[in-house]
Amino acid sequence: MHSDVIASEHATRLAAVDPLLPGSSPFESTENAVVLDVDLGDSAATGRASRVQVDRDAPNAPWRALTEHRLDLQLAGPQPAAALDALLTRWDEHLRAVAEPGDTETAAVLPRASRDAAGTREMLHHGFAPLRVVAVRPADRMIPEGPRGTPGVKIRRAEPGDLDTAVALGMELHSFDAQYGTVNLRSGVEDILAKDLAEQLNRPEPPLWIAELYGRALGMVNVQHPGETGWISDRVKAGRVGYLSSLAVAEAARSSGVGTALSAHAHQVLDEEGTDVVLLHHAAANPLSTPFWYAQGYRPLWTYWQRRPAVR
Structure with a gap:
């Protein structure tokens, strides 16, 4: 599935559950981020995997792990949960190649629209927990x-x-x-x-x-x-x-x-x-x-x- 189609379907699905969510643009690889794709026939997922590292005495260090691996994702098709599960497996392969196992100063972070319930069970199965919320008034x-x-x-x-x-x-x-x-x-x-x-x-x-x-x-x-x-x-x-x-x-x-x-x-x-x-x-x-x-x-x-x- 083309990245433009995935981004468009993802934005349409999220707009239906929360009108305060912003739109989506196709992901692009950069010097500091790679794009991961999975295709499950009529469903697909794409993610932008990036890494941010901060010094222990940096102003934002108290609020994060010193090395943060982040995945921004987009889902499309009638089986978004299955597509997310496959994307998380693909991301795990990527993380094993770039992160030190057992290092508690590393974190894998994945932001999700709070009202987008698709794939919640799959995220739990991959060891993720809902830790922090951005709330809006x-x-x-x-x-x-x-x-x-x-x-x-x-x-x-x-x-x-x-x-x-x-x-x-x-x-x-x-x-x-x-x-x-x-x-x-x-x-x-x-x-x-x-x-x-x-x-x-x-x-x-x-x-x-x-x-x-x-x-x-x-x-x-x-x-x-x-x-x-x-x-x-x-x-x-x-x-x-x-x-x-x-x-x-x-x-x-x-x-x-x-x-x-x-x-x-x-x-x-x-x-x-x-x-x-x-x-x-x-x-x-x-x-x-x-x-x-x-x-x-x-x-x-x-x-x-x-x-x-x-x-x-």
Whole structure:
């Protein structure tokens, strides 16, 4: 089956299950990626296999394996699950040739449209687990809602003097999420986080807000405004895309309304900028963040399946 046909059928199938998914173009081999194809008569699959490697002290290292093998895929025909199964087998052959078996700092990552259920069983059989979700919240541009009042909670823009508080909240969040395999607790993580937060707090208008509960700083929310989200905006069919980088609430303040107040404030800020959608990442298995975010109006858009190590 020709690559143009596969890309077109794949885009049509995904558009039918989720109108916020972007379109698809045929894959091409590049210096850093190869295209893998399988053909099962009237069904077919194609994948672009790539590898990204980062240094241990890189800004994005805490959120990924140091060597990440990724497969972007397209499925076509009446048997997409069987085509995916064959493609995963083909990718496994490729990985055995390029990845070190048993290396826990390697990961095989496969993003799937969350509402595309075809091949889920096959992915489980190949040892993949749904680890991370990109969730989407369409903005209410016609009637923006203000933050809900929470007794005792005051929200203010963060300033450089909040660095220690921001780092402590960020590390508490990072440590909690590490239980679910979405982030890594390596040496140097706190320094990487502190450097990033210091840069943001030194901006003329820091994109962070602090929540104080009866005078104590117990929560923080961090956003990226439209114009800063080019790295992820192509994952959604929308014009102006905002991104909610993180929301952290100290354990002592959970279930107090601090998180809800911070979320509402962030959405009001982004809605007032004319944002069409807001995206965020969350750990699929986190029993606190998953129901919290969906109560705030989010839903799954992309699910990132992972196997770590890439080759067992």
